[in-house]
């Protein structure tokens with residue numbers, strides 16, 4: 219069975235030969251091919267070679283386009299700082315205050331160099347692997363975009379104390395977010411993953427979740443023409459899933475390592491795909507045996523759940539994660555399937 | 560509606576304390592401000608800060624560490640403290656030592672660190688307890704911290720770092736202080752969530768002291784300032 223066939227089983231609610239497993243190995247793939255991160259984040263061909271190496275080395279069931287959230291900030295005019303050993307971060311936001319959004323042009327997903335890089339890299343990975351392995355791309359939901367454009371604190375300030383301004387910002391941002399997602403689907407993405415930090419209990423209050431984040435998500439997701447997976451970003455998310463269930467276009471959720479998966483399944487119903495597993499910062503430091511044990515426990519927890527995918531949570535896998543830990547992740551899935559037979 | 564017109568006007572001090580924690584938890588900055596004003600009208604602004612706001616912030620601070628509060632709520636807590644400072648500026652002037660400006664001190668994120676939120680909240684809390692803060696922003700090179708401290712006569716440099724890697728860049732600030740013979744005279748405060756999880760990190764990076772959150776920061780700065788003065792006096 220190839221990964222695409224496993225996915226078809228999963229969507230049909232049937233058990234495949236084994237569990238699907240995945241983790242974003244974007245920056246990590248540069249380590250596999252010995253490419254500098256500068257090249258990795260600029261040259262689509264170099265990026266695609268990296269995903270080929272990922273597939274050959276670890277064979278995850280979902281490959282990824284570049285995980286480069288800062289590029290979305292750059293597309294709006296923010297400056298990003300690039301590092302030798304980690305992904306770029308927004309260093310100087312494009313604007314400082316909500317009032318400056320008015321004059322800010324929306325980026326063109328076909329023309330902006332950072333978005334062109336992202337999409338061309340995605341297309342190349344799809345062209346090479348898409349017939350056997352689904353390819354996902356990690357973007358951010360509209361509610362998380364202003365943090366990359368005006369800085370996290372200015373966005374919090376607006377959201378908390380000037381709701382009409384926050385809503386006006388969403389009016390501008392949502393068409394862009396939907397458009398970028400749709401173009402990624404046209405490029406061949408099997409899923410678009412959206413971080414939803416500003417719908418998580420670690421970031422916002424219930425009031426913001428119910429009165430702001432959910433309506434924005436409903437509105438944008440209704441304009442997206444493909445399956446979206448919502449991503450917890452950093453903190454546990456399960457406490458907010460009651461409000462986040464039933465959103466249009468949402469195929470599933472990536473949940474945090476500590477999230478209660480039984481409760482998540484109860485809240486989301488049987489059709490939603492659940493993805494969860496060890497967190498990337500944890501995997502960077504853990505012993506391989508511990509990685510295997512945590513994976514095993516998670517698989518055990520979801521034993522009879524056909525729509526579960528073992529996936530690392532939090533961000534992109536760190537470049538200095540021991541390869542043995544990634545192999546342990548994969549091994550847990552293979553051995554679990556062996557035990558079940 | 561002001562608390563005076565509201566049935567809360569009849570509430571006990573204890574209930575007002577609870578109402579304040581609840582208002583901040585709901586991210587209701589306006590209501591929190593009303594409750595503080597109401598208290599201040601009866602007991603004065605200095606008491607409103609010390610007896611009402613500070614205990615409430617402490618409760619919330621403990622909640623933030625245990626992930627019971629969100630970034631939004633922590634942000635509101637810092638804003639409420641800032642509002643207090645603005646509103647009370649006049650009234651403090653007459654009676655409280657809180658108004659005598661303290662500092663100046665220098666604050667910033669370590670080189671290559673871009674976690675602005677915690678640092679900004681520390682700046683807000685320091686200012687609301689009377690410190691003059693020169694905030695250098697994100698990604699500040701070691702030499703810039705020290706240059707600025709000399710320029711403005713700061714006895715404390717506060718460096719915020721959120722990751723292990725960027726925390727290690729604080730060593731450069733210590734080296735710079737040593738190289739210019741300023742260690743002791745200028746004290747180095749360090750902080751950020753990583754200092755809570757990595758044992759011994761403060762010593763490792765050459766910090767003179769650390770505090771777990773924004774509420775403890777003013778206390779730490781006062782202690783380090785005094786230490787810097789004692790060091791100078793002893794010479």
Ligand code: B12
Pocket residue numbers: 304305306307308369370371452499532533630633671672673674675676677678680681717718719720721722723724725748749750751752753769770771772773774776779
């Ligand atoms: C928001 C966030 C970001 C935002 C920051 C945006 C902004 N404008 O601030 C962005 C997206 C940019 C970001 C980027 C990264 N992040 Co980050 N981020 C966070 C997150 C979710 C919250 C941090 C925060 O704002 N907390 C709220 C504030 C109020 O708390 P605080 O910062 O701790 O500050 C309080 C105290 O520590 C103290 N304090 C702070 N500074 C000081 C200074 C002094 C002198 C004193 C006395 C006290 C003090 O007072 C503050 C108020 O109470 C944390 C997760 C977490 N659980 O903490 C990760 C986290 C800090 N990030 C992490 C990482 C790894 C990164 C990245 C490397 C990710 C990546 N691979 O790209 C980059 C690095 C960027 C860089 N070079 O700086 C890790 C750090 C791991 C580690 N220990 O090494 C964390 C813990 C997430 C994780 N679990 O992996 N991040």
